[in-house]
Amino acid sequence: MKIALIAHDKKKDRLLHFTRSYLSYLEKHTLFATGTTGALIHEKTGLDIHCFRSGPLGGDQEIGAMVANNEMDMVIFFRDPLTAQPHEPDITALMRLCDVYDIPLATNMGSAEILILSLERGDLEWRNIIHEDKEKEYLKKSLFFESIKSHFYG
Numbered sequence: 001m002k003i004a005l006i007a008h009d010k011k012k013d014r015l016l017h018f019t020r021s022y023l024s025y026l027e028k029h030t031l032f033a034t035g036t037t038g039a040l041i042h043e044k045t046g047l048d049i050h051c052f053r054s055g056p057l058g059g060d061q062e063i064g065a066m067v068a069n070n071e072m073d074m075v076i077f078f079r080d081p082l083t084a085q086p087h088e089p090d091i092t093a094l095m096r097l098c099d100v101y102d103i104p105l106a107t108n109m110g111s112a113e114i115l116i117l118s119l120e121r122g123d124l125e126w127r128n129i130i131h132e133d134k135e136k137e138y139l140k141k142s143l144f145f146e147s148i149k150s151h152f153y154g
């Protein structure tokens with residue numbers, strides 16, 4: 001599964017604690033993060049993680065694009081509700097897209113633990129069905145285009 005890990009500055013320690021505690025679970029998956037969060041997690045835990053741009057520079061939007069393309073299976077986003085963020089619209093947009101596409105989103109430690117435990121238990125297998133359907137749809141489309149191409153161009 002593809003998991004995004006994001007934390008605002010005052011929540012980064014907490015997310016680090018979370019990743020250390022669930023390291024053996026997380027390392028089985030493909031991890032993504034906003035720039036500063038990802039660099040920190042990689043440095044402190046050694047986890048392989050794809051880092052997008054820093055949040056204020058577009059990282060939340062890059063993760064949002066994956067959500068919109070149904071390429072992200074879970075978002076763990078330790079938000080700081082007590083500090084104003086310069087890129088608040090990007091944050092709202094990312095959470096909105098999670099709601100649009102029914103992507104599991106945890107915005108604090110309590111819900112993140114529930115999500116990661118349920119992922120480990122296999123409760124998110126429905127995401128694989130969605131990926132398989134998407135692949136079949138893609139295959140169907142490319143076969144369709146192949147047949148049109150050979151019809152017109154031989």
Ligand SMILES: O=C(CO)COP(=O)(O)O
Nearest residue numbers: 034035036037054055056
């Ligand atoms: O601001 C963020 C999410 O909105 C996090 O960005 P960084 O990981 O680059 O600090």
